[in-house]
Amino acid sequence: MAASELIEDDGGVRTHVEAITTVVTPHNSPGHPQRVANGNPSRHGSSPSPPADTHDGRKRDGNGKLSSLWKQNQLIQTLSSGLRRHCDYVKISIPEEHANRLPTEWWKTGVAFLYAVFNLVFTTVVITIVHERVPDKSVNPPLPDKFFDYVDRVPWAFTVTEVNGLILTGLWLVQWLCLKHRAIIGRRCFFLIGTLYMYRCITMYITTLPVPGKHMVCAPKLYNDSTGKIWRILRLISGGGLSLTGSHMMCGDFLYSGHTVMCTLSYLFIKEYSPRWMWWYHWFCWLLSASGVICILVAHEHYSIDVVIAYFVTTRVFWAYHTMANTHALRQAPNNYLSRTWWNCVFNFLERNVKTTVPIVFCWPVNLPSSCRQRYRIVEGGRDE
Structure with missing residues (x-):
């Protein structure tokens, strides 16, 4: 089954920690108690459940899974809202593009x-x-x-x-x-x-x-x-x-x-x-x-x-x-x-709007057809390889 809990760090941000445990029942030694993955003995007895309770166990197991999923969803929503409240936004200044400094006009x-x-x-x-x-x-x-x-x-x-x-x-x-x-x-x-x-x-x-x-x-x-x-x-x-x-x-x-x-x-x-x-x-x-x-x-x-x-x-x-x-x-x-x-x-x-020295850059005076541009990209891609 899955166990979930919230751990709050020094910054006040709650972290969702989920541990999945697996019950292992050895077939060769039925007399020994069941042990979980961390080595602690299970709380249940070593004898298997009687066959008569199998149907009820499946129902309880299904309801438990639904309850676990619902709790996990709540924990995720709580964690998201907590991160949004405690997140510090940093403004990153992006330099102005070179093209905007040389408008065509x-x-x-x-x-x-x-x-x-x-x-x-x-x-x-x-x-x-x-x-x-x-x-x-x-x-x-x-x-x-x-x-x-x-x-x-x-x-x-x-x-x-x-x-x-x-x-x-x-x-x-x-x-x-x-x-x-x-x-x-x-x-x-x-x-x-x-x-x-x-x-x-x-x-x-x-x-x-x-x-x-x-x-x-x-x-x-x-x-x-x-x-x-x-x-x-x-x-x-x-x-x-x-x-x-x-x-x-x-x-x-x-x-x-x-x-x-x-x-x-x-x-x-x-x-x-x-x-x-x-x-x-x-x-x-x-x-x-x-x-x-x-x-x-x-x-x-x-x-x-x-x-x-x-x-x-x-x-x-x-x-x-x-x-x-x-x-x-x-x-x-x-x-x-x-x-x-x-x-x-x-x-x-x-x-007025020319903010830098005009660089000497040459280009084709007219736009090439799409087929020519595609061939040019293929050739360039082959060269890069």
């Missing part, structure tokens, strides 16, 4: 994209306006430039610039699509593009320089022809503002160079968001960017001051933004002079 990326598109379109409008103010090259000759004094013009050099710029832009687009945190990186890129071209609109409009060389052919001025200006804007947008597409026939967009901005900015993003062991990739992109910028001057398509200012503004804005983005202590520091920039409020809007 694609809607913010969409806002930054619209900001970039607006400024790019606005640049074409400003170029159309400035084109009407460019002085005639027969009346106002090109300004003296020291680079032009030592290097003669190479006609095909500007084509090299645009080809290099397209290659760099394509490489960065593919790299961006393969990055895991492309939403955060994308809105940084779009914001910087929009800001740099907004600065370019301001510098082009307030100071209109004469053409840097007499080889340049500018489209005729339209003056008050608003419809013709709109068609020029649409043509410039459709051709991407490139001379290769034949869409850029206007003059006046010299200060500062938009081609220098795109070559430099593409290289900066490629290097910033690729691992350091890809040094060969960094050097290749740097050669494309540097040769593209130099070819702008070799082709005499921009003054040297246009290229220098474009490089200076692009690198400083890029480095200032990423310094604030990667150094979180600066965001709340009272002596952070970078927070005095006009775009600090926009920066806080875009980077």
